[in-house]
Amino acid sequence: MHAERILSGMRPTGSLHLGHYHGVIKNWVALQHSHECFFMVADWHALTTNFDDVSVIGRSINEMVIDWLASGVDPEKSTIFVQSRVPQHAELHLALSMVTPLSWLERVPTYKDQLEKLSHKDLTTYGFLGYPLLQAADILVYKAGLVPVGEDQVPHIELTREVARRFNHMFGREPNFDELARAAVKKIGKAGRQFEALRTAYLQGGDAEALQEARAILAASQNLGAADRERLTGWLENKGKTILPECEAKLTAASKMPGLDGQKMSKSYGNTITMREAPEAVSKKIRAMPTDPARVRRTDPGTPEKCPVWQLHEVYSDGDTKAWVQAGCTSAGIGCLDCKQPVIDAVVREQQPMFERAERYVSNPKLVAEILAEGNARAEKVARETMRDVRAAMGLGA
Structure with a gap:
């Protein structure tokens, strides 16, 4: 897991307004100075509710990215990319759908809530039911440690954690896992013997301090690659290799930006001021x-x-x-x-x-295209590494 890596995104479904700015984008601008940020144009997600009018999606992508840039999101500090241009999102979503119980998706609170609020739309589709799982794939494909969300989205993060936990439980045991783990211990050097003793103290006696000390040895080791580090993280607690690490919700304050009529600023209320x-x-x-x-x-x-x-x-x-x-x-x-x-x-x-x-x-739309092309490439490089591990674990080849 990349503890300081953040994944967040917005759907391109029309002009952004000051509620978006005060509720989300100002926070992004601040986070990019202290975290590794991936900001996603969630066009696949836009299709879950706008599949009957895709023209708004195409029109909105560039304008939305310009709004982000105008607000101070810096493409030199953050990776700005388009979800559908990184095919690993869809691939991981499909892989996770093979092992995620249907009941997990049906119990997500926003599912029934949105069905009621958007009753004028035909949302009896898998895409709509499965969008929290696609959201989980968005997060997990980057092994993001933090996801900025409001309280209403916390159940989506909990679902992401449960999906990752189930996946790791089912696929995290490599055939020669213990052998590979013990070989990795030797790479730690002199602290390897102490690491093994601390692991024994934790597994046999439940010594929580020993667990923390062993984790500190792992964190301090300079000789471990990412795969060995993840392998030893699982071996330490008698688990398998953590292929998809569990993320944490980074709670953000609800937007206090009122609309022109005193209600929450929202396009559906027709009470907005665009950015x-x-x-x-x-x-x-x-x-x-x-x-x-x-x-x-x-x-x-x-x-x-x-x-x-x-x-x-x-x-x-x-x-x-x-x-x-x-x-x-x-x-x-x-x-x-x-x-x-x-x-x-x-x-x-x-x-x-x-x-x-x-x-x-x-005045120069090519600049936006260049920023997105570079961001798409950076995002895909990270996502490809994750999918190599996922495919190998699921018996699909590296």
């Missing part, structure tokens, strides 16, 4: 926002907490501006358009660097 919305359109949308219904006339006092505009102030305004809004609204000292102007200014100010970064890619 690269023209300033005049931003102004028009915010000026048209509903306000506290008690303020029928300019002279009527209002209550900020009952107004959707106040929620935007909570995201964008500093303490002084919020105090000005509170005082002015409750005393009718300011009108609703006065209240909205600082929010308009703040949104336009936030978006200005995005327009500037996006310009070079909008």
Whole structure:
């Protein structure tokens, strides 16, 4: 497992909005400075719900990647790639489908929830039922240690862990596993004998400290290749080789970005501001926002907490501006358009660097194609190594 490797992605199903930026992409921009990040255009996933209108997928891929780049995602620091351009995702998904019980997929909470919410669509397909397994393949093919998710996605990560555990249990025992493990111990050098003694102390006496000490010896050894390291990790606990390591959920805070009507910002509610919305359109949308219904006339006092505009102030305004809004609204000292102007200014100010970064890619689409080609190649190189181990373990050849 690569403990500091992150895998995350988004479906290309239309323009990204400020909810995407505040809920996901800002976090990506921060993570790329401290982790090895793989950011995926999840076009296979888009097909699970948009198979009846694929035109939106093709239109959205480049625009979505430009939005990522405009937000500060750096292709020099992160691997940006298209899921369907790395065939190992589909191959591992198929391999895992051979051993994953159907009941595991049917019990994923979002399955029935999405069936109800999207009842206007025909989702009685394996693709829709199996998308959590495809998501598991996305993660496991890179042996990612961390996956940034909101709380609603935690069951998907738990399914990924269960699938990896089942796969390792079924296929992790090589025919000559013990012989290979003992040969690997010799590569540790002088600490090898201590490693074996600590393993015995753990397996025979349940000594948890011995287990930690043995793991530390493994971590410190410079002479082990990845295969031997994984082999000894399993041998230490009397397990097989860990072919597909279990990932961890990296919980992210829920987006606090409200929509123009006070609900969560969402395309399905028609209440969004896109990430690269023209300033005049931003102004028009915010000026048209509903306000506290008690303020029928300019002279009527209002209550900020009952107004959707106040929620935007909570995201964008500093303490002084919020105090000005509170005082002015409750005393009718300011009108609703006065209240909205600082929010308009703040949104336009936030978006200005995005327009500037996006310009070079909008004016030269070949740059996006080059970034994706390079990212696809980097991603496939990693995925190919994983599939070599998976194929060998399943008797399919290396």
